[in-house]
Amino acid sequence: MMRQYELVERVTSYDPDADEALLNRAYVYAMRAHGTQKRASGDPYFSHPLEVAAILTNLKLDDATIASALLHDTIEDTKTTRAEIDSLFGEEIGELVDGLTKIKKLDLVSKVVEQAENLRKFMLAISRDVRVLLVKLADRLHNMRTLDYVPEAKRNRVAEETMDIYAPLAGRMGIQWMRDELEELAFRQLNRQAYEMIASRMAMMREVNSEAISEIEEALTGKLADSGIEATVIGREKRPYSIWRKMESKSVSFEKLSDIIGFRVIVGSIEDCYRTLGIVHTTWRTVPGRYKDYISTPKQNDYRSIHTTVIGPRHRRVELQIRTREMNDVAEYGIAAHALYKDGVPVKSGNGDGRREIESGAYRWLRRLVEMVSEGNTPEEFLEHTKLELFQDQVFCFTPKGRLIALPRGANAIDFAYAVHTDIGNTAIGCKIDGRLAPLISELQNGDAVEIITSKAQSPSPAWEAIAATGKARSAIRRATRDASRKQYSELGRQILMRAVDRAGKSYSDERLEGVLPRLAQHNVDDALAAVGRGELPSRDVLKALYPDYQEERPKGGAPS
Numbered sequence: 001m002m003r004q005y006e007l008v009e010r011v012t013s014y015d016p017d018a019d020e021a022l023l024n025r026a027y028v029y030a031m032r033a034h035g036t037q038k039r040a041s042g043d044p045y046f047s048h049p050l051e052v053a054a055i056l057t058n059l060k061l062d063d064a065t066i067a068s069a070l071l072h073d074t075i076e077d078t079k080t081t082r083a084e085i086d087s088l089f090g091e092e093i094g095e096l097v098d099g100l101t102k103i104k105k106l107d108l109v110s111k112v113v114e115q116a117e118n119l120r121k122f123m124l125a126i127s128r129d130v131r132v133l134l135v136k137l138a139d140r141l142h143n144m145r146t147l148d149y150v151p152e153a154k155r156n157r158v159a160e161e162t163m164d165i166y167a168p169l170a171g172r173m174g175i176q177w178m179r180d181e182l183e184e185l186a187f188r189q190l191n192r193q194a195y196e197m198i199a200s201r202m203a204m205m206r207e208v209n210s211e212a213i214s215e216i217e218e219a220l221t222g223k224l225a226d227s228g229i230e231a232t233v234i235g236r237e238k239r240p241y242s243i244w245r246k247m248e249s250k251s252v253s254f255e256k257l258s259d260i261i262g263f264r265v266i267v268g269s270i271e272d273c274y275r276t277l278g279i280v281h282t283t284w285r286t287v288p289g290r291y292k293d294y295i296s297t298p299k300q301n302d303y304r305s306i307h308t309t310v311i312g313p314r315h316r317r318v319e320l321q322i323r324t325r326e327m328n329d330v331a332e333y334g335i336a337a338h339a340l341y342k343d344g345v346p347v348k349s350g351n352g353d354g355r356r357e358i359e360s361g362a363y364r365w366l367r368r369l370v371e372m373v374s375e376g377n378t379p380e381e382f383l384e385h386t387k388l389e390l391f392q393d394q395v396f397c398f399t400p401k402g403r404l405i406a407l408p409r410g411a412n413a414i415d416f417a418y419a420v421h422t423d424i425g426n427t428a429i430g431c432k433i434d435g436r437l438a439p440l441i442s443e444l445q446n447g448d449a450v451e452i453i454t455s456k457a458q459s460p461s462p463a464w465e466a467i468a469a470t471g472k473a474r475s476a477i478r479r480a481t482r483d484a485s486r487k488q489y490s491e492l493g494r495q496i497l498m499r500a501v502d503r504a505g506k507s508y509s510d511e512r513l514e515g516v517l518p519r520l521a522q523h524n525v526d527d528a529l530a531a532v533g534r535g536e537l538p539s540r541d542v543l544k545a546l547y548p549d550y551q552e553e554r555p556k557g558g559a560p561s
Contacts, residue, residue: 045073137173398448431451431453
């Protein structure tokens, strides 16, 4: 188990101004609070929050986050209260620990409605301070590393939740190494046979290819050095889950995969990235369709790099990622790297209240997702949108004015229209892709310039819901369809009610109806009229509410005896 001074030294190694006294107090307090508690493995319980804190030091997070990691289970699992944490460590850490305590109680793989509502609460909790998410991801990573000690009946549930929620969130936050490890650990639990098959094949391949990897690294480094570019070239293997996913999606065997090993080329500047690309492409033959420039068009999680594949030494396909050192840090640390760099200088705080200012594409995505909560969507719609956003790869398209729109792969012009603005989607009648007329159902490709043609007389077809690929478009189409249906029923209800009022010799006004809405259990005039139109609210009941002294005329003569 890591000693107290070792943890403090880890933090001060990247943040010399860290509050050592705070870290020491948190360490001692958490250790005493957990006392003799044990984990399922038999280890002291305190070893868990300590390992979580250690994981977060790899992300070079601030002292408040590390202290919160040490304390994150105290309110839930000991006699500690929120008030006590606030008084001893301050409200900032108290809020972080409280947010983590609330998340721990949520079941994210329960039945759909409950799962959706819990996921909504989860997103709200992490959106208030993204550090809550970072601690939770580290907490889940350590729990997955020790999953074999968990009762067997619970393992699949934990692994499923990790694969569905936590691994994609780590990816969306740009922490790729953490996503890879979470996916691999979950994959090993959920499909152990496939995991062991791929792992054994990779071990055999590693023995055969070790010399080739060294040769390619030396050839690339030497070629770049000859052109005056100082570069670090690192060969790396893909993870078993990544390989299995590619085998499944492309229906190919392990032997037919040609990009199991890739190379990362790290250089000093953006200019060197493009110079490196030119040298590589003029030295070795490129593989068509395998070039992507995420420097000029970064991913939503701020990932930047150039990807290309060439036929390199020994006629092997060589997959390359070319990036600067700062880009590599963002790829490794994700959203955490934005707290580390400001014009290349580590920063302590961004807004004067002790909190770090973290404004990145990843965090903007998180905030946009949470904005859906306030739009009044049902929990099921929120769940659908969240999972679509988490899992989809992306394509990048442009508006006529050059605005970049990121969409999930498989998205069409309908999704694009709603991504620009809901009103654009609701009034879309056609589109132009790269200047050519195309149907709205056209699937978009990277780099497409899309212009949406609109008409104020248009409204979305209900059939679009099944065609749209994004949760935002689907929920907007559902909402517009509901509004249109409600408007039709409202107009019908108005006609029915006005005829009834005329027959009774009375007068009607919306103002008068608004005054009796509580008696009719309706929220507004349109709701009341729509209820009449649907037959849910009889017009005579409305008449009696409008005119309490109204007596409905009965036909003369009684029923036969």
